[in-house]
Amino acid sequence: MEYENILIETDDHISVITINRPTKLNALNKPTIEELHRALIQLEEDKAVRVVIITGSGEKAFVAGADIKEFSSFNVSEGSQLAAKGQELLFDYAQNYSKPIIAAVNGFALGGGLELAMACHFRVASTNAKMGLPEVTLGLIPGYGGTQRLPQLIGKGRAMELIMTADMINAEKALDYGLVNHVVEQAELLSFTKTIAQKISNNSSSAISKAIKSINANFRDGTNGYHEEIKHFGECFNTQDFTEGTTAFLEKRKPNFKG
Ligand code: COA
Numbered sequence: 001m002e003y004e005n006i007l008i009e010t011d012d013h014i015s016v017i018t019i020n021r022p023t024k025l026n027a028l029n030k031p032t033i034e035e036l037h038r039a040l041i042q043l044e045e046d047k048a049v050r051v052v053i054i055t056g057s058g059e060k061a062f063v064a065g066a067d068i069k070e071f072s073s074f075n076v077s078e079g080s081q082l083a084a085k086g087q088e089l090l091f092d093y094a095q096n097y098s099k100p101i102i103a104a105v106n107g108f109a110l111g112g113g114l115e116l117a118m119a120c121h122f123r124v125a126s127t128n129a130k131m132g133l134p135e136v137t138l139g140l141i142p143g144y145g146g147t148q149r150l151p152q153l154i155g156k157g158r159a160m161e162l163i164m165t166a167d168m169i170n171a172e173k174a175l176d177y178g179l180v181n182h183v184v185e186q187a188e189l190l191s192f193t194k195t196i197a198q199k200i201s202n203n204s205s206s207a208i209s210k211a212i213k214s215i216n217a218n219f220r221d222g223t224n225g226y227h228e229e230i231k232h233f234g235e236c237f238n239t240q241d242f243t244e245g246t247t248a249f250l251e252k253r254k255p256n257f258k259g
Pocket of ligand 1: 023024025027064065066067068069108110111112134135138
């Protein structure tokens, strides 16, 4: 499939999507969001892919936000439409993706960039990464889920302060806040993230997919997460991975999950 704003590389069950608009610090314009959506569909259908990593090209930015130039003359309905479409195509889509998505945050992750990283299932950052939601400096609020996911990840008080001050935090503070799981030197960011992805890819893909659904249920209004967990737990018993996993255990060997 042809893409202009992203690159995809797949090796050993792991796909790396690189957002590739370095001259604009990988800002998310409409075509880039649409390409990311198409890429996620393509990789979801590809049985060889078990884990997806999203990163930004260059050494400066993961994603410096939504493309400000693109929306600077929008009216109320165009603004709402921008947020709704973006959430549908990318941010909600990533959060509810059936395969694990890890954000490898290699520099600035601001506005929509941090919102994308937060929509991924977890985050690894390089030491030079800087994160923030500076929308109020533009007379806006975060519109790609930032007001919801930031408090879920770091707590309400910290999220209030970060959004109100528009401050950027460095990787060390993001680690302390629990916004990222690991911080590594930039040169090691991808190899380190791939090592985690590799570990994940050795486990049962079908079970991981159900774990994602069950964990997400905890954050969905009107859903009883415990009931969701029971449902998905039960479904596991009807999978080849369950047969393989339990048989391998009883035969004292490593499981060989087919994905
Ligand atoms: N949307 C559109 N273009 C962006 C962008 C964004 N969110 N962020 C950066 N760019 C563009 C700049 O306009 C510039 O393009 P130009 O060379 O054609 O003028 C290019 O990327 C490089 O950015 P620049 O600002 O010159 O780099 P810097 O090192 O001086 O500053 C940042 C880096 C990240 C601090 C700064 O670019 C910035 O504040 N970006 C906007 C962050 C933001 O508010 N994001 C939330 C959007 S909702």
